[in-house]
Amino acid sequence: MQWSAGSPRYWHEFVNHEVCVTTADQQRFEGRVFTVDPVSASVVLLSVQESERPSVRVILGHAVTDVQILRRGTEETERQMKSVLLPDRAQSLSAEELKSRRESVRLWLEQNRVPVTEDGEVLRVANALTISAPYRPGDCSSANEIILSRVQSLVESRPGAEAPP
């Protein structure tokens, strides 16, 4: 099957794994898949070599003839990749730390009479606002400015909250 004829579901299977991409002119590129552009089917690879700066390679979709998985990635490799390529989103928190932070935020909101429920990894306030990991003021999302402003300042003033970098 032609690479560019794939579906987002198919391409997403490769994300975070170390692959070898073969191109039309028989070149080979190895690296960890950060993403595959659904518009052009271009593959973005991150290669991290010791003592070298990380390098990114974008292989244009039209040139890809084959992609083979060499080694599957882990939660750790996903985190490392994100810290290099998505520095604003880098989660330096483990699953346990995230859970305890989420619990702490939830309790603080409850103490302040804000109706909050837990929905998986997300906190929901009165069906009008959500707070996603890692539950900082900037992670609040709502269509209602008044609720957003209120909840954001609460999250910011949570006792024991880490100071923003």
Add this chain to the structure above:
Amino acid sequence: MSGMKTPVSVLRLPRGPEPNSRGFDPTSPRFIALCPTTLPSSSSSSGSADEEEQRLRAELRERFLRTLLLMTGKRVRFDMHEHVRVHARFGASDIDVLNLQVCDLETPLGVQREALLRSQDVIACSFEV
């Protein structure tokens, strides 16, 4: 390859946008790729499958756009056909990734101040983070 700093005048200017259309091209690869998923589905089960597909598509595309952002302003190595390699500073890509705008393109003739690379001619772009 010494004396690479001599600017060379641009030989051909890029084509501007269509003057008479609203900018939306139904024959563009992007529209053709998205067309099936913009049609409403009839049953609820395929509705949620479409939602999942759309979510994955959005996630993949966002990561790609952030990669392009990371590449902007950086010196990038372009691998072209026939093992040709050139270096340039990456400016921007168009929405369908058909053209890449670069500056200070180093060629055997000298440095092109501004240039447009067709993505069909490019196999890969590499840069350091």
